[in-house]
Amino acid sequence: MASQWWQLHGRGCLAWTGGGLIINELFKRFGSKRSQEVVAGSPRFSWWNGVTHQFLVFPVLCGLCIAEHGGPLTEWLRSFGNEYYYHRMFHHAFFGYLVKDLTLPITPVLLAHHVVCLALVVASLCGYPSDVSALFCACVTSLELGSAVFGLQSQFPRNRTLHLLLFPWMTLSNFVSASFGVWYSLHYENVGTVSRIIFPVVGIGLCAARQAVENARFRNWTPDGKDE
Numbered sequence: 001m002a003s004q005w006w007q008l009h010g011r012g013c014l015a016w017t018g019g020g021l022i023i024n025e026l027f028k029r030f031g032s033k034r035s036q037e038v039v040a041g042s043p044r045f046s047w048w049n050g051v052t053h054q055f056l057v058f059p060v061l062c063g064l065c066i067a068e069h070g071g072p073l074t075e076w077l078r079s080f081g082n083e084y085y086y087h088r089m090f091h092h093a094f095f096g097y098l099v100k101d102l103t104l105p106i107t108p109v110l111l112a113h114h115v116v117c118l119a120l121v122v123a124s125l126c127g128y129p130s131d132v133s134a135l136f137c138a139c140v141t142s143l144e145l146g147s148a149v150f151g152l153q154s155q156f157p158r159n160r161t162l163h164l165l166l167f168p169w170m171t172l173s174n175f176v177s178a179s180f181g182v183w184y185s186l187h188y189e190n191v192g193t194v195s196r197i198i199f200p201v202v203g204i205g206l207c208a209a210r211q212a213v214e215n216a217r218f219r220n221w222t223p224d225g226k227d228e
Helices: 002-030 044-069 073-076 086-099 108-125 135-157 160-187 194-220
Strands: none
Touching: 002 044, 002 073, 044 073, 044 086, 044 135, 073 135, 073 160, 086 108, 086 135, 086 160, 108 135, 108 160, 160 194
8 A cells, every 4th residue: 555655646746846856956056146035034036936836837737637537627626536647746746845845944834834734735645534636636726826926925015016916816715715615515425524524614714814814914014015
């Protein structure tokens, strides 16, 4: 069993992690001074890498997951299993995306976020407590798209357009992600009561916490980029 899991997931997780670590090291050694500036607790190149994953890598992989299945969206959301190549690749990419950041300076809040997300991606890879790999891909994509604009706004805190865009963008991201949790609880077949309760509670709780942070940021924003 362990050998099969390694063949399906171990090498993929290592490959995506190794790629991210190589990118980090290249920026550390050869990046410009601007790329190495610390922005909101992390090097600027880490924000660049993050936004690229959030706007490009994860949405493209999620689209490939849907295309590989070939059925209606609601049927795809119920799909799972190691036979879906792009389901596996999405999880491996997200795993590597998280681990690469652990070698860089990050805030305690972001560290806690990454540790929790790593636990969730490993649980999804193991099909625990229920096998929901497609739904996991959809939720992560929705959440990371919200975080993408947050990443841009963090780099340009004085930009009024990004300030005004982030609030509705993050709100929509949180609403869609929380809706996936509600849909799972009401419509997902062949899952236990505990899973049917835990998944939406954790998901909605995470979205509520993200929204609370964004509400405070939006309320306290000033044109000089400093909170009141």
